[in-house]
Amino acid sequence: MHNVIIEKEVQHQLLDLKNYLLNAHGKAIGTSRFSEIMSSLDNLQYFADIGSNIKEKYNVKCPDNWFLLYSNMNYFIYSKNDSTITILKMYNNKQDFIYDLFGVKMRSQESIDYWGE
Secondary structure (H helix, E strand, C coil), rough: CCCEEEEEHHHHHHHHHHHHHHHHHHHHHHHHHHHHHHHHHCCCCCCCCCEEEHHHHHCCCCCEEEEEEECEEEEEEEEECCCCCEEEEECCCCCHHHHHHHHCCCCCCHHHHHHHH
């Protein structure tokens, strides 16, 4: 079993996300969706390998122990060692986390031109 640590920045993002979900969807649905996300993070203590290895999946230079977990339209970057999982970063599904972390563009110029971004 691993100890799960959530970095301060991610804690703040999770609080913002919780408030958004409650305001946008009401108490019942917002609480349910946020609970699903937190359950995914809690599962890491028992199943540390449920995420994808970032280095292997995206062929980028990063530590071997960095993984990616997708949960309810959010990406979580975490590092894993023998006894600890550390949630390093959180991104929503509209953010380009690969570009933000590693400077690698995953979108084609044709897509950028089409969408005007």
